[in-house]
Amino acid sequence: METEKKRFHSVRLEKDKCRGCTNCLKRCPTEAIRVRGGRAHIIDERCIDCGECIRVCDYHAKVAVTDPLSSISRFKYKIALPAPSLYGQFKSLRHIAQVLTGLKHMGFDDVFEVARGADVVTRAIREKLRQPGMPRPLISAACPAIVRLIQVRFPDLIEHIVDVRQPMEAAALIARHEFCRKHNVAPEEVGCFFITPCPAKVTAIRTPIGHETSAVDGAISVLEIYGLLSSHTRSHTMDESLLTATSYGIGWANSGGEAVAVCPENSMAVDGIENVIRVLEEVENNKLSDLTFLECSACTGGCVGGPLNFENNYVARSSIRRLVEDRERTHPEEQVDVSLLTKYPLSSPKPILPNSAMQLDDDIVEAMRKMERIEEIYKRLPGYDCGSCGSPTCRTFAEDIVRGYAREMDCIHILKEQLKIMAQQMVSLAQNTRE
Amino acid sequence: MSQVLIREVFPVAAGAYETAGEASAAIKRKLKQLGVDSGVLRRVSVASYEVELNLVIHSMGGTLTLTVDPQQVTLCSKDVGPGIPDIDKAMTEGYSTANEEARSLGFGAGMGLPNMKRNASTFEIQSQAGVGTSITMGFRLDGK
Numbered sequence: 001m002e003t004e005k006k007r008f009h010s011v012r013l014e015k016d017k018c019r020g021c022t023n024c025l026k027r028c029p030t031e032a033i034r035v036r037g038g039r040a041h042i043i044d045e046r047c048i049d050c051g052e053c054i055r056v057c058d059y060h061a062k063v064a065v066t067d068p069l070s071s072i073s074r075f076k077y078k079i080a081l082p083a084p085s086l087y088g089q090f091k092s093l094r095h096i097a098q099v100l101t102g103l104k105h106m107g108f109d110d111v112f113e114v115a116r117g118a119d120v121v122t123r124a125i126r127e128k129l130r131q132p133g134m135p136r137p138l139i140s141a142a143c144p145a146i147v148r149l150i151q152v153r154f155p156d157l158i159e160h161i162v163d164v165r166q167p168m169e170a171a172a173l174i175a176r177h178e179f180c181r182k183h184n185v186a187p188e189e190v191g192c193f194f195i196t197p198c199p200a201k202v203t204a205i206r207t208p209i210g211h212e213t214s215a216v217d218g219a220i221s222v223l224e225i226y227g228l229l230s231s232h233t234r235s236h237t238m239d240e241s242l243l244t245a246t247s248y249g250i251g252w253a254n255s256g257g258e259a260v261a262v263c264p265e266n267s268m269a270v271d272g273i274e275n276v277i278r279v280l281e282e283v284e285n286n287k288l289s290d291l292t293f294l295e296c297s298a299c300t301g302g303c304v305g306g307p308l309n310f311e312n313n314y315v316a317r318s319s320i321r322r323l324v325e326d327r328e329r330t331h332p333e334e335q336v337d338v339s340l341l342t343k344y345p346l347s348s349p350k351p352i353l354p355n356s357a358m359q360l361d362d363d364i365v366e367a368m369r370k371m372e373r374i375e376e377i378y379k380r381l382p383g384y385d386c387g388s389c390g391s392p393t394c395r396t397f398a399e400d401i402v403r404g405y406a407r408e409m410d411c412i413h414i415l416k417e418q419l420k421i422m423a424q425q426m427v428s429l430a431q432n433t434r435e
Numbered sequence: 436m437s438q439v440l441i442r443e444v445f446p447v448a449a450g451a452y453e454t455a456g457e458a459s460a461a462i463k464r465k466l467k468q469l470g471v472d473s474g475v476l477r478r479v480s481v482a483s484y485e486v487e488l489n490l491v492i493h494s495m496g497g498t499l500t501l502t503v504d505p506q507q508v509t510l511c512s513k514d515v516g517p518g519i520p521d522i523d524k525a526m527t528e529g530y531s532t533a534n535e536e537a538r539s540l541g542f543g544a545g546m547g548l549p550n551m552k553r554n555a556s557t558f559e560i561q562s563q564a565g566v567g568t569s570i571t572m573g574f575r576l577d578g579k
Contacts, residue, residue: 155473285481356470360470361470364470372441
């Protein structure tokens with residue numbers, strides 16, 4: 001098991017708002033939620049910060065912890081790293097530079113597009129694809145929720161994850177370096193802040209996978225700055241020179257954008273975590289071994305579907321398409337200098353480890369004993385998967401009993417049966433003692 | 436004390452493409468819960484899917500049985516016909532008797548049996564034309 005001191009999670013529960021319903025319980029892709037005592041609880045070891053629960057909670061009891069805009073004042077110099085999905089949030093936007101200029105007017109000293117980071121990462125992945133002996137398909141590492149999903153549910157596919165850091169990491173590394181050189185300041189004085197569409201990125205910054213520390217200093221949600229930025233996009237003359245990313249890099253905001261940039265010849269893109277799970281099952285069965293590259297996004301539509309965005313993901317997707325329409329179609333391979341790939345640490349020094357949170361026991365014999373007991377208990381359960389017991393399905397309920405987190409009487413259907421038997425016993429007891 | 440053993444039988448119906456892959460998915464889920472090594476898991480995944488699909492495509496119905504003991508995972512497929520007339524030929528890479536329906540779904544590359552043999556630690560096949568086929572594959576948990 002991974003030995004992190006205390007697992008940080010961006011996704012949290014606001015206890016007072018939780019009504020103890022089954023919405024999040026049923027939708028969590030790693031079965032990480034249980035309802036106990038009328039409130040949801042998140043099992044830290046299993047949570048992958050995908051944000052599905054934030055999306056489905058009718059009571060807004062699931063929230064993402066992000067950094068407030070005021071946190072940028074910790075640093076003397078501040079650089080904004082806008083996710084490309086941010087460009088799709090403003091309906092009347094005519095030019096992406098309006099957003100970039102707006103960010104500068106909000107208090108950032110500089111803006112470095114994560115789309116430019118995506119250009120560099122595109123180039124780096126293309127180099128990897130040329131190396132012989134790569135597993136097929138190579139799976140994108142851009143969505144941190146997917147990387148964690150693979151650790152928890154598909155440990156046998158870890159070797160398929162492409163070893164190139166995320167665009168926001170590449171962006172932060174380059175942004176800081178270039179800013180320090182240009183202004184002759186020390187790296188510690190520069191803070192790089194990612195404008196994030198999702199909680200998974202926040203977690204990836206606090207507890208990175210594959211490297212010790214993130215090059216990004218904080219993550220501010222799109223929703224947090226939306227109102228302010230929206231007014232700034234309208235009120236200033238724009239600086240077009242701020243926009244340097246290719247349309248391919250910007251395209252990473254949408255599902256399919258990375259696949260088209262990295263490997264148009266033989267790639268596939270899947271979005272929506274349930275769809276991703278189905279496709280990863282196929283990869284396990286070796287059914288997709290003809291494929292070179294597989295892009296997976298936890299959110300429907302890709303990063304534009306992130307739960308911390310303002311705009312509907314379909315609207316955002318078409319806005320982004322419109323904004324890049326008349327940009328020249330230069331491929332990152334022509335734009336990005338190959339020397340950048342060795343200049344910055346774009347690969348992971350640490351291996352990605354499986355997460356054993358789904359395992360019944362560290363010892364296989366003990367795990368087998370537990371599995372036998374689970375089967376025995378499962379046979380007695382009604383199979384309604386109603387969630388009333390607080391576990392997502394009857395099967396997970398049986399697992400929870402064996403793990404010691406639930407009792408059989410927590411099942412209202414078993415309880416009802418027992419009460420019926422008791423009532424009958426009481427009646428016959430009363431009848432037998434009448435005389 | 437008796438040896439701990441996990442045993443589960445999955446019935447597989449002939450021509451049931453709509454449920455094809457469900458048995459191997461359930462098998463994978465169990466092995467992950469038991470904490471079986473990723474390399475072994477991957478080999479069982481590939482072989483169990485192939486053998487399940489073989490039952491769907493070629494057999495007249497049968498069962499897939501999973502057995503796990505502390506030393507190895509065993510998969511055993513048994514069907515009620517039609518049987519393989521020439522096993523050596525069937526084991527040849529690229530040889531397939533899959534029908535049009537199966538081929539149109541992307542199966543029938545003639546790699547099923549060779550893939551199973553390649554991924555398993557031990558592989559046994561017995562078949563009698565008109566009676567049925569049984570395949571037993573062992574996967575050692577130490578990966579050998």
